[in-house]
Amino acid sequence: MSNMADRGPASVPRPLRCNHLRVDARGYPIIATIGQESPPDFGTVSERRKIAMAAFDLCAVCTLPFHDELRWQVMFEETDEDVTTSEAPVHEICGLYAAQICPFVSSPYARLSRGEGRKGERRSELVVLSGYRATRAVHGKASNIQSDAVLHFDMGGYVRRHVLRTRGDAEAAYSTALAAERPMELDQYERQLVDLLCSLTDPEGEDSGGVMAGAAWHVGAGFCAGVTQVQGLDRYNVAPYTTIAVQALKDRTVRKLADDFPDRYTRAAMQWLITRDRLPAILAGWRSDGRRRFSQVLKPLASQDKSAERRKAQRKKQSAARRNNRR
Numbered sequence: 001m002s003n004m005a006d007r008g009p010a011s012v013p014r015p016l017r018c019n020h021l022r023v024d025a026r027g028y029p030i031i032a033t034i035g036q037e038s039p040p041d042f043g044t045v046s047e048r049r050k051i052a053m054a055a056f057d058l059c060a061v062c063t064l065p066f067h068d069e070l071r072w073q074v075m076f077e078e079t080d081e082d083v084t085t086s087e088a089p090v091h092e093i094c095g096l097y098a099a100q101i102c103p104f105v106s107s108p109y110a111r112l113s114r115g116e117g118r119k120g121e122r123r124s125e126l127v128v129l130s131g132y133r134a135t136r137a138v139h140g141k142a143s144n145i146q147s148d149a150v151l152h153f154d155m156g157g158y159v160r161r162h163v164l165r166t167r168g169d170a171e172a173a174y175s176t177a178l179a180a181e182r183p184m185e186l187d188q189y190e191r192q193l194v195d196l197l198c199s200l201t202d203p204e205g206e207d208s209g210g211v212m213a214g215a216a217w218h219v220g221a222g223f224c225a226g227v228t229q230v231q232g233l234d235r236y237n238v239a240p241y242t243t244i245a246v247q248a249l250k251d252r253t254v255r256k257l258a259d260d261f262p263d264r265y266t267r268a269a270m271q272w273l274i275t276r277d278r279l280p281a282i283l284a285g286w287r288s289d290g291r292r293r294f295s296q297v298l299k300p301l302a303s304q305d306k307s308a309e310r311r312k313a314q315r316k317k318q319s320a321a322r323r324n325n326r327r
């Protein structure tokens, strides 16, 4: 048995789309869903970063968009059913890359191959990567492991899977995916979001997850079911986050915020929002739920606009009538 499991992460070639990720002191890439400060805590997934992934429809490993690619989940059993999981989905090649280097993903067969499987421990002997057509819903709910709620992802439309029983399986599937990989094209607004998410805040040098979660809240994540119960996200359920989110349901306000909102993260999010031909389905759903829930708040403004226009038209008519009368 080879000792591949002990090869450093730097010796595994990265997918093109992971090249921009920063690395920790040992060479592990700092993936999208963990805090970007150093040293990174690979054991703690950030709910703030997850809500940004969900809103902008980004991969939980590389931070790049899904576009029309399948969404993959790492699992420990084979099933064709729709699943709900607290993990944010990833690209196929990013999931296969994680199975090469990530101790959390590769541990079952890595441990087994080293004869470290504990007796009596009923643990799966395989890693399954399952590809789904769609993320059907994202919502906050209590998890089995933590008492606090976390974001959950409903995956639907199973398409195909990789079953990785040995490290050899994982290597073969990954090298096939690497050989087929083409660079992903991003427009400047997508690129801007990715850059902000993968950098520390300037000048504070903090994880950008907090400000990006705020930006996600503003574009529509604040209307995600159960989001206010999720650990670390309740802080956004207050003004001005909530009022900006409601006002940003109007395209006119989105255009204005994209131009002159003082915070660059929200500005970038609004610029991205107004330049989409088609919104990611999850965000589109949140925004239409928001419009339904806040129709009373949004409608009076709209009808005020209209009645102002009506009054103006009436004044015009009256002064025209007065002019006519004077003749």
Ligand SMILES: [Zn+2]
Pocket (backbone or CB within 6 Å): 017, 059, 060, 061, 062, 063, 064, 090, 091, 094
């Ligand atoms: Zn990816």
